[in-house]
Amino acid sequence: MTAEYQLSITQTMYFQVEIPFPAEFPMFTSFSSQSAFVNRPALGIMPPENFPEKLAESLLSVAPSGMSRVQTMACGSCSNENAYKAMFIWYRNKERGHNIPSDEDMSSCMINQSPGCPDLSILSFMGGFHGRTMGCLATTHSKAIHKLDVPSFDWPIAPFPKLKYPLEEFTRENAQEEARCLEEVEDLIVQWRQKGRPVAGIVIEPIQAEGGDNHATPDFFKKLRNIARKHGSAFHVDEVQTGGGTTGKFWAHEHWGMDDPADIVSFSKKMLTGGFYHKDELQADKAYRIFNTWMGDPSKNLFLAEVLNVIRRENLLEEVTRSGKTLLQGLYQLQDQYPNLLSSARGQGTFCAIDIRDDATRNSIILKARDKGVLLGGCGDRSIRFRPALVFKEHHVHMFLNVFSDVLAEHN
C-alpha cells in the first residue's frame, strides 16, 4: 500500500494500521510543511501566512451548500460549543435589533446574570450525542454515563423519530411517527418561549450515531428546518460522526437534497480537525467573540488536503456507495438467516448498523469479532455500528461478512 492509502485509512477511528511509507513523503520534507508541524501558532491572532489558501484547498473545497465560511477548532466538543455560542450571539443581536449591547448587558454578563448572560436554550433530541463539555453535554442524551453528576441547563429535549426498517417498507407508520415528533418540537419551542427561555437554535445529527444509528427521512429534516426558520431559531446540523464521506456523500445532509440545509454544520473526527461551517449571518459581529488560543492546528489541514485529493482521485465516495450497498445487502441476508438474533439492518453508504437480540449478546459478538481481527463498535442499547474507512471496497465487504457470519453462528 502507498502512503496515500495510509492517510485514507487513518480517517476511520476503528482501524489503526501501521504501514511504512516512503521516506521522501513530501509532507515531511517540504520546508513549509515542517514549519507547520513544529510551530503551533495562536491561529486567531497569528495564523501562518498561507492559512487562507490552505483553508481554501482543504475545508472550504468541501463546504456545504450555502456556506462559504468556516471556523476551525481543536476538537469536536469545542466545535459544537462555539457553534452554540455563534447561535446565541446571532439570536441576541436579532433581539437587540442589531443595536449595541446596553450597559446592563455588559455589566450583568460579568457575573453570569441575565440580560448579559441571557436565558436562551438549544433544542436537542433524545438519543442525540453532541459532545461532553458542559454546553454540549446539555444537548447530549444518549447514555447516562456521559451525563451523570454534571450540572446542566434546563433546555428542551424533543423525541427523535423511532422508525421501522427498512424505511421504504414502513413509509406510512414512519411518516406518522415523524409527524408526532415534529409536532412535539413546535410545542417545546412555544413552551420554552413562554418560560422565558427561547430556543436560539436546534441541533441534530443527520443519523443519530452514538444513540443507536437512528435514521429519519429527508422529509423529516426538511420540515424540521422549516420549523426552525418559522420560529426564528438557527438550525445546526452536527456532522461530527456522519461527515467526511462515509455515507456515500461528503456530508450526510446532502441526502436531503436541499439548497439551504442548515445555518451551521459542525465537523471533527474524519475531518482530522474540528470546526464548523456557517452562513454569513452567523458570523459573530465582533472579533474575539468566537476565539481561543489555538483554534485548531494548521498541520491537520495539510493532512486533510491530502485525504481530499485521494478521495477525488480514487472516487472513494462512489466506492463507499457501492460497498455500502453490498454491506447492507449482506446484513439483510444475515438478518433473514438469523431472525432471532438480528433485526433492523440499516445504513447509508457504509455507515451501517444492525440491532442484536440483547446487550449481552451484542457485547459478546463485538469481542468475538475482535478476536478474529475485526474491530466493531456498539451504539445505542443493543446495536452494532459499522464504520469502515473510505478505502473499504466490495472485496473487503465479503471478507468482513464471512467473519461476521462465523461469529453470528456461534451466538445463534
Add this chain to the structure above:
Amino acid sequence: MTAEYQLSITQTMYFQVEIPFPAEFPMFTSFSSQSAFVNRPALGIMPPENFPEKLAESLLSVAPSGMSRVQTMACGSCSNENAYKAMFIWYRNKERGHNIPSDEDMSSCMINQSPGCPDLSILSFMGGFHGRTMGCLATTHSKAIHKLDVPSFDWPIAPFPKLKYPLEEFTRENAQEEARCLEEVEDLIVQWRQKGRPVAGIVIEPIQAEGGDNHATPDFFKKLRNIARKHGSAFHVDEVQTGGGTTGKFWAHEHWGMDDPADIVSFSKKMLTGGFYHKDELQADKAYRIFNTWMGDPSKNLFLAEVLNVIRRENLLEEVTRSGKTLLQGLYQLQDQYPNLLSSARGQGTFCAIDIRDDATRNSIILKARDKGVLLGGCGDRSIRFRPALVFKEHHVHMFLNVFSDVLAEHN
C-alpha cells in the same frame, strides 16, 4: 540557531520565527514519529502502543507535587471543562458515600434534571480567565466580550485581591486585602451550600493573566487551599498561562512552597498539548466518564519531550529567573523615569506586566512597539504583559528595554 532553539521559541505565543532546521531532524525521519504525525488515534480507546512511555518522558516527568496522574486533552478549554467534571464526579461520589448511583440519578440525568445533573457549583474569582466553552465561561470574569450573550450558571464569584506593587513594600495593606477576599470566599461557600448549590471545587490562576496580571502572595494561596480542604471542595489550579517555566519555576504554584498545592492542575499553551494532572482520588470511578474521541494528540507529546530536554540541558529555568530579574529591574527604572505614564511594575520570572496611564495610551504603545519589531500584548483594562519565550536571555532584555524606552519617550 539550531532546531532545538526553534522548538523553544515556538513555546511562546508571541514570537513566530521561521528558522530552517536540518533535513535530518530526527523527529521527521524516525518511523515511529512519522506514524505519530500521520495517524490521529482515538486516544481513549486506541492509544499508540508506546503512549504510556511517551507520557512518562514528557508530561509525567514534570508532574506537580503530589500528582502522578495526567489526562491529556486537545485544548485549554477542554482541559478545564474535564477538570470541572472530574471535581463534580468526585464530589457526588463523596456525597453518595461511594455507593452506586440510584435509578433516579440515572434517569434524571438523561433529561438534564437533578439529582442526576446535580445543582453543584465551581467557585471562581472576579478577573479570572479559564476558557470560553460554556462550563469554563461560567468561571471566566475578565472581559465582557468573552461572556456577552452566552447563557451561564449561577455560581459564586469571589473578589481576587487587589494588591499594591511592589508586594514587599505594602505587606500590611496587602495582607488585609487578602484576608478580606478569603473571608468572602468562606461566606460564599456557606451561602451557596444554603442555596442548595454546594461548591464542588474552587478554580484559580496562580497569577490572574488575562484579567490583568494580578498577583497574590503564597500566604493567600496556602490559606485558600486550606479553606477548600475545610469545606470539602476540590482545589483546581489553572496553569494554562503560567505553566511551562515562564515564571522561573516549571509551575507557578511551586512559588507557594507547598507539598500538597492542589487536587487538580490544568495546562495547555506552552505545554503544546492540553490536559490536567490530578490526585489519585480525583480519578473518575468508571471508564468513559472523562472521555472524548481524540483526548489530545500524541504527536504533541513528542514535541514536548524535546522542549523539556532543551529546558534541562540549557538550564532555561535559571535563565528565565535571571532575565526576569533584569526585566523587572528595568521596568522599575522606567517607572521611576515616567511616573505619569507607568505604574505597578510586577512579575515572576519573565512573566511580567506594567500598568499604563490609560487604555488608549496602552494600545498606542503596543502598536508602536510592534512597528519597531517587538510584539507585546495587553491584559486587564490598561496593562501590558510581557511573555517572552524561555530562550529570552539578559542581552535580549537590554535590546527590548532600549526599544521600549524609545516608544515610551514618544508617549510621555
